[in-house]
Structures are given as structure tokens and as C-alpha cells.
Amino acid sequence: MSPTFELKSEHRSMSIILDALEKAALEMQQRKNLDFLRLSQIVEFLWIYNDGCHHEKEEQFLFPAMLECGSQWTADTICSLSEEHASLREHLRGIENKLREYQQGQRYIQVGQTSFILEYIKLQKKHIEIENTLLFPLSEKILSPFRQESMLLSFKNLEGNKVDHVKHLEFFILLSNLYTESSAVEPTISFFY
Ligand SMILES: [Fe+2]
Numbered sequence: 001m002s003p004t005f006e007l008k009s010e011h012r013s014m015s016i017i018l019d020a021l022e023k024a025a026l027e028m029q030q031r032k033n034l035d036f037l038r039l040s041q042i043v044e045f046l047w048i049y050n051d052g053c054h055h056e057k058e059e060q061f062l063f064p065a066m067l068e069c070g071s072q073w074t075a076d077t078i079c080s081l082s083e084e085h086a087s088l089r090e091h092l093r094g095i096e097n098k099l100r101e102y103q104q105g106q107r108y109i110q111v112g113q114t115s116f117i118l119e120y121i122k123l124q125k126k127h128i129e130i131e132n133t134l135l136f137p138l139s140e141k142i143l144s145p146f147r148q149e150s151m152l153l154s155f156k157n158l159e160g161n162k163v164d165h166v167k168h169l170e171f172f173i174l175l176s177n178l179y180t181e182s183s184a185v186e187p188t189i190s191f192f193y
Pocket residue numbers: 055058081085127131
């Protein structure tokens with residue numbers, strides 16, 4: 001397994017989460033009662049796994065290694081992707097706040113809530129597409145097999161520190177449930193380090 005294989009697997013898990021979030025946004029538009037337990041699990045996944053673990057793997061290890069190649073295009077692309085990580089973090093904070101307001105019965109702000117969620121989904125999907133199609137193939141070309149191997153070990157250590165065994169299991173169950181409820185691709189998050 002290569003570092004980018006692992007990151008792409010995490011992107012596939014993200015697509016399951018994003019589909020579920022989109023479904024919730026549509027239910028919100030229709031003023032349906034939302035499953036807040038499920039939504040809080042999704043937001044927790046986005047904070048702990050996506051922001052705290054996946055983005056950290058990219059920012060701490062993949063991006064710095066790729067910057068060493070000295071290409072201006074790579075530097076510009078990584079700068080833009082890092083800014084998007086920060087923007088996604090801000091959006092997620094906003095989503096959390098809006099969901100809290102919705103839960104407290106303030107359904108009159110539903111249009112703002114859903115557009116905020118849909119914007120986050122759109123940004124995240126575009127971000128994943130750029131990494132999958134441009135950045136990751138390039139990294140496979142420019143990073144030596146030894147560098148990729150040691151990066152994979154760094155990923156494993158980071159993930160072990162950020163997500164404990166119980167939380168891994170909870171995320172696995174969440175993804176499995178969402179997968180069986182949808183026609184999304186099979187969850188491929190890396191578990192049980
Ligand atoms: Fe990223």
C-alpha cells in the first residue's frame with residue numbers, strides 16, 4: 001500500500017459521509033425531523049477523522065515532501081489546498097452552529113443552514129477531485145519508494161495518536177450503516193492499526 005492509496009481510501013469514506021450530509025440538508029429544506037444523533041456522529045467524523053487525521057497526514061507529511069521537489073506548480077497547488085483545509089474547517093464550525101440552532105427549534109433559518117452545508121460538500125468534493133486526479137498521481141512519480149514507505153509509517157503513528165481503537169470502531173460502524181442505507185461505494189477507511 002502507498003500513502004496515496006491510503007488517502008484515496010479515506011476520500012471514498014468521505015464520499016459516503018458527504019452523501020449522508022447532503023441527504024440531511026435536503027431533509028432540512030423539507031422541514032423534516034432530523035436524526036441528530038446520526039448528524040452529530042457525522043460531524044464528529046468530519047472533525048476527528050477528516051480534519052484531525054486525514055488533513056494532518058497531508059499537511060504534516062505529504063505536502064512538505066512534495067514541496068521539496070521545488071516545482072512552482074506544486075507549491076501553488078499545495079498552497080491552495082492548504083487554504084481549502086482551513087476554509088473547510090471554518091465551514092464545519094458553521095455547520096455545527098447551524099445544526100445546534102436548528103435543534104433548538106430555530107427552523108426559520110433553514111435556507112441559510114442548508115446552503116452552508118451544501119457549500120461545504122461542494123468545496124470538499126472539488127478538493128478531493130484535485131488531490132485524486134492531480135496531486136496524488138504526481139506524488140507517486142516524484143517520491144521515492146523509500147520515502148513513501150516511511151510516510152506510510154508516519155501516517156500510521158499519527159492515526160494511532162489521533163483516533164483510538166474504540167473511536168475507530170465507532171467510525172467503522174457509522175460508515176457501514178451509511179453504506180447499507182445508500183448505494184455508495186464500499187467504505188474503505190483503514191482500521192485497526
Ligand atoms: Fe486535502
